[in-house]
Amino acid sequence: MRTSGPSSASPWRRPAAAVLAGALPVLAFPAPGLWWWAWVTLVPWLLLVRSAPDGRAAAREGWLGGFAFMLAMHHWLLPSLHVFTFVIAALLGALWAPWGVLVRRLLGASATPGRVAAGLVVVPSGWLAVELVRSWQGLGGPWGMLGASQWEVAPALRLASVGGVWLLSFLVVAVNTAVAVLVVHRRARVAALTGLLATGAATASAWVWSPGPGNGARASVAVVQPGIVAGPDSAERRFDRQERLTRDLAGRDVDLVVWGESSVGHDLADRPDLARRLAALSRETGADLLVNVDARRSDRPGIYKSSLLVGPGGPTGDRYDKMRLVPFGEYVPARSLLGWATSVGKAADEDRRRGTGQVVMETGDGLRIGPLVCFESAFPDMSRRLARDGAALLLAQSSTSTFQDTWAPAQHASLAALRAAETGRPMVHATLTGVSAVYDGRGERVGPWLGTGASTAEVYEVPLARGGTTPYVRFGAWPVGGALLTLAVWGAAEGAARVRRRAPAPPAPSARTAHGSPARPGR
Template structure:
């Protein structure tokens, strides 16, 4: 007969559950588990693209924080899990930032400290059924506050928002048209929370099941009744993707390839030709010969050409990244200078302190300068264009403002050549689907090296994308629409609701702490207070 396990035989001979408990009881083991649990949601994002994982990926992390022996330990689990999440979703930054990637992850991960504490507060021990049910609202609200805080440009911007993992799920895109990517994220965290209640609180399973049914009904209602953009007409938009060019003279060779590909569009009756970010490395004012070459292309194809200039401007000091519309007569007055820059990639925050980052990675040697306002560009054919540059397609508020200002087509010019072969190009392209669904306007994502793609007003893909292995030009029949989605009209209405829910929790906890009776003094302390000697302990 096999010998039965006893506690004195050591961890290697005990059952798996007992060994796991001993690992989690150690600081190092629990910390590693928190980092790993926080990294799990990355599987829902491109390139793995396992969108369904998002609905269960937070469960291990929440179970860990729930079982923490103290609120401080739960907060630490939140921090370590947040750092693991940031590294996993942004791991493709490692070749550029090296060890600084982990420092940034540790900094941004601090935002999950209160969320870990909140998980234990709401689900730790044996909470009453109403409290467990309230957790399905409050924990998603807390997560939303974290995402709002880290969406600040200086902390990396809203890249890797949990709701954006649902970019190819039609139901998720319909929900985004109502409340943006924020509402989708609330739904995903609510499902994870209800699953934790189902797994750990048998007496609250009816309430948790009801919460899951409510989530399904919300998605179904948005699918059926959310207003759909009304189709107006179709525009033919061409995307030019020259491919990877490195080494000396790469800017001129890239420009020549872009010209070659654009010439192939002659006779295809396109309404607009879009080049990627940094497709032109010369200031068009200082180089009229380059401006004339681009104008000749516009005359040849019979359409305006939207290029992106990454160069030092002759009329101002400093380097700008600018979307410039070029017509048959040359560059138009319509010009957009990029407003939100990539930290370390295009500028170094507090360069006097953090300038050393340029010596350990590919951080910007010189800061780019910012534009001051967004611009809607009218084309000669009457089409109104809303340009964004690279990183800016991650910000829902920027595309929403352009649509409210009259943009009929959103265009993001991007360059991810530094991260070829990583998850970055696919992650970036997927953001355009969310922006299109949120605003009810088609979005063109044009890059130098892929992935270039187009999404219709509802967020569905139009045509075939140009992958990172392509150097080509492609024409897309882009459906145009009119009217505003609820998100474009009302904005981030889900945010104040989440704030109100958390404020109500804080008020309730505050009142409860005031009403809590003071602990009764023990016999020993009472005798000491009267001056009586305490009995010796034998």
């Protein structure tokens, strides 16, 4: 009996294609940075899932694509978490299984033009629901939201000021869906073209009518990036290098000096000598210092990561304790169940403690600053809260030294552009080992990036906003609410249609009754 080689391999073709299609969006993010690719990158995945033979296959291909997307976006975790990276990607990828069913139902070959037209809104709403769920800090947070790929596109940044990164994600998926419809649904092409025109009109309207932040006074902010310091006593030697770099800023009329995450490895109450050295630096430079302490606290149990403001007289008392910790990096979720991750990778041996609330600090010069620590710059709601609380300048202190030679530092630095555009507040992203970057209230870059090979102190003239708030700061993540409402309405309509189809048909009248003669009762 003769067997066909190609047919014997066919069971693996669709799963392999789903994995490949799901990984494609990573090219739109740094370091490749092909931002334009985001607007068509989902088309292969959409075309594959819509042609699935049944709902189970569509769910499987949605899950496999989601797994590949998560793995590609977080591939730099492999040296630290090893096989557990695949476990995390598989669990998160399952969020796209219902989305796959949704795509097949709305865009499949048997879908009516009306259903396909509805899919232009419902499919991106489903994607936004997935991003909402995975944005929960316990599931890894909103790293790699599709809209974040547009961080260096000026019209997109203006849209972010209206609806945050959520609006960008929705529009990117909507455009991908419309392109897929243009490819395969001849009868729904008018609806697809209408959707594309509507997206263009929304972008143009935001560009023209949404209020942009006006530039007022300027703040001179210095970012101190010491670079890689390895080996024994690295915390002490890093402090020494940062001290030397900061001392070089004397006489440059700096308003604020920012050190990166974990820039101080000892609690200052336990090491008053370090506190005195920091105060001396503040006096020499004429500026307050924002440092970050990663150490066991002397006044309460546990290890905290804390932003501390230090003035000429020492610590000012302004302190912010990091609230949202990196899963596995700073704590292990459900440690009793998942603690084995510490034996296969570099997961945290001890959980760090969380802060209880965000803080707006005021420097000696009257500048109101809102600190975030590392991972927290990925969360749009945290920078929004700081802006609402009166912060004039947002700051993220970060360290990605573990992932120095990967795409992670550039991806992380790009997030600050979105947070700045969303809030209309300039943002400083200061790291230990790069990439450090500064953005104005429009999300546009100010001065140079400090790459992963730099060990320096750079001064940035940062334009401050003249006041006012963006629509996103006022109204929050309204695109998410719209997406959930859309899904609810669509689900109710589908449920009602299914009930109507299952309702029994009324009995057909008899021939005599049909001619008007009364029916006789049986004997």
